[in-house]
Amino acid sequence: MKLTRHNGRAGKNGVYNPKHNDRSFDIANSEHIDEERAKRNIYWDCYNGYRSIKKSENEDELSDTFSEVEQLFYSSRYRDFVNQQNERNVKSRHPERNRETADLLKNKKTCPEETVYQIGTIDNHVPPELLFEVVTEFMGIVSERFGSHVHILDWALHMDESTPHIHERHVFDCENSYGEVAPQQEKALEALGFELPDLEKPVGRRNNRKMTFDSVCRVLLFDVAKKHGLNLEEEPEYGGRAYLEKNDYILFKQKEQMAAQEQKLEELTMKIEDVDALVDEVADIAYDKAVEVVTDTVKVETHKEDIKLVEQSKAWVLSPERKASKKEIEYASKRLDGVITKITNAMKSTMQRIQTTLMKPEVKKAGTNQIKKKARASILEKLHRKQTEDAEREAMKNHLTTTKKHDMEL
Structure with missing residues (x-):
């Protein structure tokens, strides 16, 4: 059977x-x-x-x-x-x-x-x-x-x-x-x-x-x-x-x-032949993150001083020392608020234009190429240093093993 x-x-x-x-x-x-x-x-x-x-x-x-x-x-x-x-x-x-x-x-x-x-x-x-x-x-x-x-x-x-x-x-x-x-x-x-x-x-x-x-x-x-x-x-x-x-x-x-x-x-332990693939993948991510950081910085810094000056002017108008009528003070305050709103809108518009420009294919390609160039050199340097350290460590290990074996034979 x-x-x-x-x-x-x-x-x-x-x-x-x-x-x-x-x-x-x-x-x-x-x-x-x-x-x-x-x-x-x-x-x-x-x-x-x-x-x-x-x-x-x-x-x-x-x-x-x-x-x-x-x-x-x-x-x-x-x-x-x-x-x-x-x-x-x-x-x-x-x-x-x-x-x-x-x-x-x-x-x-x-x-x-x-x-x-x-x-x-x-x-x-x-x-x-x-x-x-x-x-x-x-x-x-x-x-x-x-x-x-x-x-x-x-x-x-x-x-x-x-x-x-x-x-x-x-x-x-x-x-x-x-x-x-x-x-x-x-x-x-x-x-x-x-x-x-x-x-x-x-x-x-x-x-x-x-x-x-x-x-x-x-x-x-x-x-x-x-x-x-x-x-x-x-x-x-x-x-x-x-x-x-x-x-x-x-x-x-x-x-x-x-x-x-x-x-x-x-x-x-990353292999050297994997570096190019890694750099290509990371470069796009790094560039996108960089654009986010730049636009966030623009959002914070653009016209910050202008807004600060307008806020100071508004504080001066509303201070008790001013002798103008209540109606005039309120009118001036509203006008200054309008100026702040315009500056803020201009800031958003500027931020959007910068982000759009940075994400254009030709601009992004140039930026990612720069990142790749810098990253590839840095990673290769670290890999070679790591390989050298591993080789030295292995050589020391072999030397100690040989010495120990020789001592045992004696």
Whole structure:
């Protein structure tokens, strides 16, 4: 008897639709589905746990279908990534690249991966209860060991077709270079400590960490099946068992922590080749902020002395020493208030003209170029100084290590 575990994301009709899994369609029109046996199907999702095929009447449940569950998960977990990426697209003048979290579910690189589990064939298969026990125990192991970067979204045990089988959907994710959690398979598996099958070759279709991950999962799955008394035909492991024996799963947590530390270090230590991109992005922001500061200064300083003189004149007119009539004093006071109003309006008009002039494309371009020139030189100088300090620190560390080793030999 064979145990099969197949993965996929898309077919000829595009990415796989979870509607097939939770039967959220009219199954009466499907010839391969037994409507009566469908009542025995088992469904689970990450928000509601175990559930029925029927639409829930429980108002506490967050969603009714697997599609809604996945939309809710993607919206809540990847919203910041999508929003920040859209802002970067606009800044780089490519707003046509903007998308929503729902678009991630339609892209075969970022949509959930679907895995189908089956033990046996139409003529000879294990009872659905045993399939359920083996696969759910295996999924528990996956969640415990890899759950920081591999998230099981939903699964369904189908007992309404020719052979009992389970459809399970999950997503790989980890933080990107901006510190945003994003769906990215290879980076997630790298963060978990998985290595390439061939360390001498670059990442590619025939050499990637997913191959190692699948081999390890297959070994774990067969181990669980053996615990339940199943003697199955095992297909080639592609290094899965050797990988497990080599690492013994003790190093996974250590590698995960090291990967997190290295990522933080990369974020803190800026590379020289990133300077131009950073300067271009910062220059626009710096210029806009500078315009705000200039106009605020204009707002405060423009005609301040003129207003001060008028206020002094008004105080002189209203002083008790003046011998003019009350009517004349009130008239003079109102006229002086009118002068202050005109000066204030002139100030606002001047401020607006200055701001409009500074934000003209040709003026802004010249200003940002000046900022870029100054900023680039300053940042490069600091980077070179930082590299020199790091090199000196590393040299001192190596010297101390060599000296200590020499002393121990003596």
